Amino acid sequence: MFPSKIIVALIALGVLASSPQHLAAEIPASPPPQPLRVGIYVAPPFVIKTASGDWEGLGFDLWQDMLKALNMKCAYHEYAKQAQLVTDLGSGQLDAGLGDFTPDAKLFNTISFTLAYYYSGLGIAINRTSERSHWLAVLRVVGNKKFLLIVAFIFVVIIAFGFTTWRLERLHKEQHFGGNIWSGIGKGIWWAASTITTTGYGDIIPKTVFGRALALIGMLGGVVLISAFTATVSSLITASRIQSTINSTDDLRRLRVGTVTDSAGEDYLRDHHVRFRSFDTLEEALLCLDNNRLDLVIHDLPSLNYYINNNSYADIDLLPNILRQVGQTFALAKNIPCQDALNAALLDQISYPQWSVTQKHYLGVRNRL
DSSP states (O other), rough: OOOHHHHHHHHHHHHHHHHHHHHHHHHHOOOOOOOOOEOOBTTTBBBBTTTSHHHHSSHHHHHHHHHHHHHEEEEEEOOSSSHHHHHHHTTTSEEEEEEEOOOOOGGGTEEEEOOOOOEEEEEEEETTTOHHHHHHHHHHHTTHHHHHHHHHHHHHHHHHHHHHHHHHHHTTTTOTSSSSHHHHHHHHHHHHHHHHHTOOOOOOOOOSSHHHHHHHHHHHHHHHHHHHHHHHHHHHHHHHTOOOOOHHHHHHTSSSSEEEETTTHHOOOOOOOOOEEEEESHHHHHHHHHHHHHOOEEHHHHHHHHHHHTTSSSSSESSSSOOEEEEEEEETTOOOTHHHHHHHHHHHHTTTTTTHHHHHHHHHHHHHO
16 A cells, blocks of 8 residues: 555656646747837937937937837838838838838828927028019018008108198298299298108208298207107018018918928928929939029928038028827837837836937927927
């Protein structure tokens, strides 16, 4: 009886000893997660390729921090243009895309997007020395309500001043303001205009005490009035040329407009039926603008800021106008399993104080919206 118990115990120990190895052989270890296939193209300040061939930028740094937080890896595949990247993303050859992506309703059928990590807008770069823009600005000033009111006020002052002077001087013996009533009033208005504008031809002069007193008031008041008129017109032209060139899409239709192919700017111009010229790169568009072959370039504001501040464009200014607010995102393949995790990591990273430092580094204080 005792030996049989020993034999049973030995058999049981053998089974227990061999079970883990047997189970381990039948249940394969879960394979390590595959690196994400990420398409990338140059789109400063969001994605920048340095002279040494490394990548950096506002979007690239954020993407790296997101992957680090999720303990994920990726393999980058460089593209020359966004269009080919989007095609490969839609066909499943890529998992994600980095560049200057903005959510596009037309692309939602083929690709997806993360949440926005930076909100900006479509900016306007103009050539400040463009003669075409200058004369358009002058015409806008001439039709400005404020300008017309000032001109009307000056005419009323001149007429009142001339009529009063004629009334005071019409009976003087030298009769500089004599003749029939219309001739006398005409002379008075002519004298008032030359006096108030400080021209002073001297062909007609008042002789009475009250007439000369009125002339003195007119001379002093004329200096102030004409100075105010000149300053107002100058400020209106400056504001029109530099700050208010574009107030509506009708203004765009009168100008030579450039933008970048397959960009939010191109979509905006096409949606508003504005004729435009497309360029493969923003550098080409800005060079054309700098050479006065365009009146303005429309593109996302951070990119315009980056290129203008980092290149020697002599005659390009940025208007404060924002045509359309857009959000910068990362592109994703449809139904990618880690989309929720990426969005959560994105929200987490941009909530840290370091995100403000990163924005300041790539965009500058002036460029942040």
